[in-house]
Amino acid sequence: xxxxxxxxxxxxxxxxxxxxxxxxxxxxxxxxxxxxxxxxxxxxxxxxxxxxxxxxxxxxxxxxxxxxxxxxxxxxxxxxxxxxxxxxxxxxxxxxxxxxxxxxxxxxxxxxxxxxxxxxxxxxxxxxxxxxxxxxxxxxxxxxxxxxxxxxxxxx
Amino acid sequence: xxxxxxxxxxxxxxxxxxxxxxxxxxxxxxxxxxxxxxxxxxxxxxxxxxxxxxxxxxxxxxxxxxxxxxxxxxxxxxxxxxxxxxxxxxxxxxxxxxxxxxxxxxxxxxxxxxxxxxxxxxxxxxxxxxxxxxxxxxxxxxxxxxxxxxxxxxxxxxxxxxxxxxxxxxxxxxxxxxxxxxxxxxxxxxxxxxxxxxxxxxxxxxxx
Ligand SMILES: [Cu+2]
Numbered sequence: 226x227x228x229x230x231x232x233x234x235x236x237x238x239x240x241x242x243x244x245x246x247x248x249x250x251x252x253x254x255x256x257x258x259x260x261x262x263x264x265x266x267x268x269x270x271x272x273x274x275x276x277x278x279x280x281x282x283x284x285x286x287x288x289x290x291x292x293x294x295x296x297x298x299x300x301x302x303x304x305x306x307x308x309x310x311x312x313x314x315x316x317x318x319x320x321x322x323x324x325x326x327x328x329x330x331x332x333x334x335x336x337x338x339x340x341x342x343x344x345x346x347x348x349x350x351x352x353x354x355x356x357x358x359x360x361x362x363x364x365x366x367x368x369x370x371x372x373x374x375x376x377x378x379x380x381x
Numbered sequence: 382x383x384x385x386x387x388x389x390x391x392x393x394x395x396x397x398x399x400x401x402x403x404x405x406x407x408x409x410x411x412x413x414x415x416x417x418x419x420x421x422x423x424x425x426x427x428x429x430x431x432x433x434x435x436x437x438x439x440x441x442x443x444x445x446x447x448x449x450x451x452x453x454x455x456x457x458x459x460x461x462x463x464x465x466x467x468x469x470x471x472x473x474x475x476x477x478x479x480x481x482x483x484x485x486x487x488x489x490x491x492x493x494x495x496x497x498x499x500x501x502x503x504x505x506x507x508x509x510x511x512x513x514x515x516x517x518x519x520x521x522x523x524x525x526x527x528x529x530x531x532x533x534x535x536x537x538x539x540x541x542x543x544x545x546x547x548x549x550x551x552x553x554x555x556x557x558x559x560x561x562x563x564x565x566x567x568x569x570x571x572x573x574x575x576x577x578x579x580x581x582x583x584x585x586x587x588x589x
Contacts, residue, residue: 271458273460307549311548314546317539337460
């Protein structure tokens with residue numbers, strides 16, 4: 226994960242220096258993240274999850290490629306699904322493209338920022354920074370408030 | 382002769398089409414339609430399993446008969462679906478108010494390796510106080526799941542750990558232990574709470 230991020234950064238710098246891409250970013254500077262929240266954890270052994278709405282206010286499609294946070298060594302976008310037999314499962318969601326003017330909701334029971342290998346417990350009342358990385362090399366960092374374990378949404 | 386043959390084919394074709402439509406109806410909407418959640422769960426009185434609740438009491442399906450019951454399968458290392466369902470259930474119970482204390486509400490783990498009695502006690506403590514957490518030996522969990530016609534499966538994850546796939550719906554039984562209905566994962570509260578009230582009223586009707 227970390228390696229991949231560095232690589233993307235290096236590539237962005239390289240492209241900028243070489244003057245290959247006139248604007249360094251294509252789209253991600255128009256990304257707005259709203260209503261971020263997460264649930265407190267019990268200790269560090271259980272993975273955490275964070276939720277938010279990622280809105281593309283620009284005129285180009287953007288592709289969310291990854292996450293980074295000092296809170297967890299393995300943050301990843303996951304998707305929970307429930308099949309026709311009512312069995313739910315969870316798997317990495319891969320890259321997510323957001324068309325101009327559209328938004329993607331990370332919400333309970335669907336897409337979520339899965340926070341694996343927590344470095345410290347998620348404590349109710351605190352915040353942590355979460356960086357979203359995009360395919361154009363851009364990054365958006367949000368402060369995610371930590372709510373109670375039984376929270377149902379951004380308002381608790 | 383040719384025309385007759387055509388008619389014959391036509392009739393046979395119509396017959397096949399009719400049969401196909403009939404078979405389709407039978408399978409999709411008719412009596413052959415699959416139960417939405419696989420097979421129907423057994424009545425609680427027909428189930429057999431022995432588990433331990435989060436206060437170290439020995440428990441089984443017999444403990445659930447006599448009061449309406451809600452049961453949900455999950456595991457405490459589940460970051461998304463399980464806390465969401467437990468907080469949904471807590472919300473329904475809050476809305477029911479005093480009636481909530483007339484129900485059994487049980488969260489059965491499908492991950493007994495990590496979900497010890499202590500782990501269950503700590504976890505359920507964060508949700509509505511009516512909710513009980515049950516765990517036990519894997520074979521007994523498997524027997525419980527079989528009775529509810531629930532399924533679960535251990536799935537390895539990238540980091541060398543594992544996660545569990547599991548039936549996510551909430552089972553609702555009346556006081557006699559007969560299934561009333563399922564509350565699907567993520568059912569809006571406007572539908573869930575009336576379903577629970579129905580299970581509570583069936584109890585009243587049965588008693589009078
Ligand atoms: Cu996940």
